[in-house]
Amino acid sequence: MGSSLSTPGASNANDRPAVAATLPPAGCPMHRKLEDATANVSPPPSAETNIDPRNNIPSLSQNPAYGQTIALPLERMRSSIPRTLSDLSTASEHESASTCPMARGGPSRTTEETKDTWVYPSPQQFYNALVRKGWETPVQAIPVMVDIHNWMNEAVWQEVLRWERRYFNPKQSNLALEPEEIPEVSLARFQGRPQDLSPKARFHMLLGRIFPNVYSELPPFDRHDWMVRRDGWGAEEQDKLHRYVIDYYSGADDEDGNPVFHFDVRPAIDDLDSLTARLQEWARIKRETWLGEEQSSITKDAKINN
Secondary structure, eight states, rough: OOOTTOOSSOOOOOOOOOEEOOOOOTTTSSBBBBSSOOOOOOOOOOOTTOOETTTTTOOOSSOTTTTTOOOOOOOOOOEEEEEETTSSSSTTTSSOOOOOOOBOOSSOOOSSSSEEEOOOOOHHHHHHHHHHHBBOGGGGGGHHHHHHHHHHHHHHHHHHHHHHHHOOOOSSSSSSGGGGGEEEEEOOOOOOTOOOOOHHHHHHHHHHHHHTTTTTOOSEEEEEEEEEEEEEGGGGGTTOOEEEEEEEEEOOOOTTOOOOOEEEEEEEEHHHHHHHHHHHHHHHOOOOHHHHOOGGGGGGGOOOOO
């Protein structure tokens, strides 16, 4: 990993932070599709399956999947990621969790907009989601996959906060604020878009064909769009949502043989402010690369090994 996690610049491995792990973060569509999904796939869901409007994913039960012979944990971990909750999207404890990257949870809310944190699906719900999509997944590997999946989402959220504090902070445009001085940001909803290449990913694939020794032409194996809300940043931000795009790439194995993944987090260019932030970040990265300026501690390498 490195300071270039969120840069709109080059797409080589040095320009995106890497997470080393023994297994892929398979909660999202990160496994190969089964050619013949039969015995390991549960029967088709009924028409009454509830769809979570926050991610367009059916709610999943804690029951074992059809044909499952190994029991999986039912415990769910609460993330550190604040969620935006309004009267249009309430949650209650009895509701089943959805899948990647996080699920709803916590007491119900019926009045004004309130913040809570997102809750990750249990290993059983995680597995049910993969089975539903037809992904080939060894049941015994699910707990480790869930741990890596959750860790990656936490790392992505830290990158979102880095962008917000550095470029969109109404109080001070740097990272040196005390925690109580940092305006609050919450995740309102998200969407997995593995089949939709982002413009940046397309551009990097083109560069990979032209400059194969510098860029990679391999596409990301997954993409997420996260919608965040800036709370307490002024009346003009009260009802606005801001989109972030996250591309996930596979990298070469590390020196210990662990697979490596890169994720590229940046604000979508949906407005002039986001475009300005992207250009400023590109310039910052190039200064560090060309002039050898010191990296921010937030963007230095972070790697986990199992």
